[in-house]
Structure formats: C-alpha cells, structure tokens
Amino acid sequence: MVDLLPEVLRRWQAVEAEARQHFRCAGFGEIRTPLLETTDLFCRGIGEATDVVGKEMYSFQDRGDRSCTLRPEGTASVVRAALQHGLLSQGAQKLWYAGPMFRYERPQAGRQRQFHQIGVEWLGAESARSDVEVIALAWDLLARLGVGGLELEVNSLGSPEDRQTYRAALVQWLEQRSEALDPDSQARLSTNPLRILDTKNKDTQALLEEAPTLADALSSESRERFEAVQQGLCTLGIPFRLNPRLVRGLDYYSHTAFEITSDRLGAQATVCGGGRYDGLIAQLGGAATPAIGWALGMERLLLVLEASAQADPDGTAAGLVAGSVPDAYIVNRGAQASAAALALARELRGKGLVVELDDSGSAFGKQFKRADRREARWALVLGDEEAERREVRLKPLQQRGEESVIALTAMAAIVETLQTP
Ligand code: ATP
Ligand code: MG
8 A cells, every 4th residue: 555645746737627628528426435335245245256356356344244345346335325415316427437446465566455546437327439539538537638659458258148158158158267367366277267358368368369259249239339439449540459358357248348557557447347247236236227337447558648748848748747836935134024935925925826935034145046946936035125015026037028016005915926827
C-alpha cells in the first residue's frame, strides 16, 4: 500500500477533473459506496472460484462477529447500493465512481495492494449500441487525457448457455492434455476452467493456441450481437483487435468483454477492463436487469500518462502532468516588511491568486533565486524602504515587462498587473 504525495496527487486531480467533466457530459452521475462490505456480497457477486475472492480479499471479523471485506472492486457495491435504494425502479442508472480498492496480490510495478480505480456502471443497458457507447466512453476519456499507444481488445463471452457448452468442450479438450498444463491451470480445470485461457504460463499459452475457442461455441444470436458491437466500433472509428482468449477475472461477465492495454506498461499492461454483466443484478437479489461497465486503474493510467507526456512534450498529456507555478513570490526582509508581506499574501490569496511567501528572512539575492526556481511569474518585493512608504515593487520574472511600484492600498492595481498575461 502506498502513500500518495503532493507531486503525484497534482496529476491525479488533473485526471479526476477531466474524468468528472467527461462523465458529466455523458450523463453519468457519481456514486460513493463504503470501502467495507459484508464478505458475502463479493462471494455472491464475484464468485467463489475467482482469484479475487479465493486469494485476494482482505477479510476480517468485526466486533459484532460479522465477516467484512475491504472492497476489491466497485461493481458489486454499486449494484448493492442501487438495489438497496430502489434506484432501478426509476429506470436505467448511469453511474460512475472513483476510489481505493484492496487486493492481496504480490506488489510490483503497476500492482499494489491498495490501488485506485475510476469506473462506470450502466445498469439497465441492454442494446449492442450501449456496449459501443460504454467502450467509447473509456476510449474517449483516454484520448481526452492525451494517452497514446493504446490498444482495445474485445471478445464475446456469449450467453451463460454458450459458456456452458464451451466450458464442457474446453474441459474435455484440456483433460486429454492435462499433463502438459502448469499446476495452477490443472487446479483450475475443476474450479474455473475458463480462467485457464488467461494464464501467464508460456507453455500453457502455447498449448492453448490449438484449443477450441469461445467464438466457435457462440449461438447465432450471440454472434449477431457481437457483430453489431464490432460494427458500432467501426462506425465510430475506434480501432480494436479481436482477442478470443480475453476472459476477464470475475465470474459475472457475459457477451461483450474488453480491455484497453498499453505497450508502455510492461507485464501489467491492462489500463482498463470491462464488460457486460447481465446476470449480476438478479444474482444479488434484484429483478433481472442487463448491465455493462468498466474500471480503469488510476496508478497504471498515471504511468502511461507520464510516458505520453515524455513522448510528446507539447501534447495534452504533458499539459496535465506539468506542475502549476505560483502567480507571485513575495520576497521580503525586515520586521515591518515581513508583517506587510503576510498581509499582502493573505489578500492576494483571497482573490484566488497562487502566492508563495518567502519565510527565510535571508538576503534578497537568495530569495530571488528561490522565486526563480519555483518559476513564479512575478516577484513582489518588500524591503524596509517599501514597507515604510506602504508600497510594493512588482518585478516580472518569467516574462518580459516593466518593473513597477504600486501602493499597498491599491490592491486592484496589483491584482491587475499580476494577471496581465
Ligand atoms: P490484472 O489482470 O492486471 O490483474 P484484473 O483483471 O484483475 O487486472 P480488473 O479487476 O478488471 O483487473 O480491474 C480493472 C483495472 O484495475 C485493471 O485493468 C488495472 O488497471 C487495475 N488494477 C487491478 N488490480 C490492480 C492492482 N493490484 N494494482 C493496480 N491496479 C490494478
Ligand atoms: Mg488481477
């Protein structure tokens, strides 16, 4: 679990601000659910045989002897909240969330035990077009942030019946070759065979090249649906690659599944993952309601944002990554000047300007150096002489311009000068 320091959080907030605006334009409203849920919610919602529930949850007994779990993902909680508050009786719900998730995984680059997701859930979305709209929502957010080098992979997991048929075919095929499977995959053969498709083991991957694929098991209805989704993506000009082995880690997915990966992330390449989960709402006690959503990993997003900023220093990503600079840096020295400087800083900050007040009392030269290092646009100079005359000297630092002296009482004139571009 990691601390987030100001340098990172500046970028973080820039990303969240863009996301917030993006979701608002698409008619998605924010939802915040507790970090803690009953363990049972995830067992029922995500599935006992998944890695997340089987190995990765932070669960404990609370003082009332209830089993609680720090949420490992957002979807189950959002569905629970929607059901609990009767939101679905008001029609389809377009929701987004952002916040920490917890999984007991092996920490490495792009993988933490507390990580953060931004996600959307569209409860009540049924048409193939809604799949396209939701995928576009993710794709366009990443484009809006200026993140490059991304690839969208899509697959169809079909209906539950399609998957049943496929599971049987896959198990039969793999059982004849079970000796060639890695131990993890052997274990999954009886618990969660579809997850074998997702293995990171190279030998098993090679073996799977020959295995029957889900695409062959899709009913004609599921196939038509999937074709409509692909057609929709083509119409919007969103490039994608079909990946018949894309299965996703959680049990509740059906039909469209997708991931957005980056070639800049090494092994932890997936920035965003999502798909349709038509069965989940009924499984959690609601009326059967189709739904689709996605989640993107904030930490991985920031890594690709950084890479995009480096690749294109004039691009959008670079603008988001760049730090903000103070409008003014107050250089001050002497008892009277120091008091006047504090009052000036306070007034200017009250007008919304970013003002740094030098606190060192050191020689003017040193203070100017610091102002330069902070890339402040203006130095406001207050020495005993200026303080005595109730004036401040304004000296442009980053831009060309005239130095000027303004009375401390002429606040409007000071603000106007600082705001000249
Ligand atoms: P992975 O295959 O990388 O473990 P996942 O399929 O478990 O991903 P999801 O449950 O789909 O991931 O979560 C969506 C996104 O959240 C991922 O694409 C990734 O960007 C991010 N994510 C998931 N687990 C972690 C983690 N432990 N640390 C950082 N980010 C994570
Ligand atoms: Mg995972």
